[in-house]
Amino acid sequence: MEQVKWGEDMQRWVIAFVLLAGIMSPVHADIRAEHISQLSVEYLQGEGDVSGVRLAYRPLEFHFTTLPLLGDANMYLEASTNFWQYGKPSKYQTNVALALSPVLKKQFANWYGKPVFWEFGIGVSMLTKREFAGKDLGSHFQFEDRLGLLIELDPQNKKMLAIRYMHYSNAGLSSRNPGMDFLNIAYSWRF
Numbered sequence: 001m002e003q004v005k006w007g008e009d010m011q012r013w014v015i016a017f018v019l020l021a022g023i024m025s026p027v028h029a030d031i032r033a034e035h036i037s038q039l040s041v042e043y044l045q046g047e048g049d050v051s052g053v054r055l056a057y058r059p060l061e062f063h064f065t066t067l068p069l070l071g072d073a074n075m076y077l078e079a080s081t082n083f084w085q086y087g088k089p090s091k092y093q094t095n096v097a098l099a100l101s102p103v104l105k106k107q108f109a110n111w112y113g114k115p116v117f118w119e120f121g122i123g124v125s126m127l128t129k130r131e132f133a134g135k136d137l138g139s140h141f142q143f144e145d146r147l148g149l150l151i152e153l154d155p156q157n158k159k160m161l162a163i164r165y166m167h168y169s170n171a172g173l174s175s176r177n178p179g180m181d182f183l184n185i186a187y188s189w190r191f
Contacts, residue, residue: 040188056080073106086133095132099125138174162186
């Protein structure tokens, strides 16, 4: 049974890698890097009594033009610290995850004149505790996957609001791989 799970996870990762490699192919793409300073404060709601706070910093953003399959898109690099808690206030169990993720972002619409984007990313993270919220997560090493919607709130593109689905798992690198799922609401600003 675990072999099948491992195979399904690996198949998912191979497909994601091939798609990302195809999208990011440098053939006929113009790339421009921009040093930015952007902070993000985020609330995480997980399964059951799991919740948390996530603090993120984005030092770099890359602008791609004429990407295969996408056209114009952005990719940013994000470092984050996640503080998770589980249980009732008198008996909280906590965990911390440090993560580094490249994230692809593409505008797809405008809403009342404000740009709306989707984002997709797969990064890496390290947990302080392998066992958390009644689960053996299999390893301290986890992948951090995300899929989200973002909206820029001001004309200078300095403030953003986002809602994301985030998933942490070891992708079958361990025989135990229950993963952790979160709904994330984020506010970020450039300075």
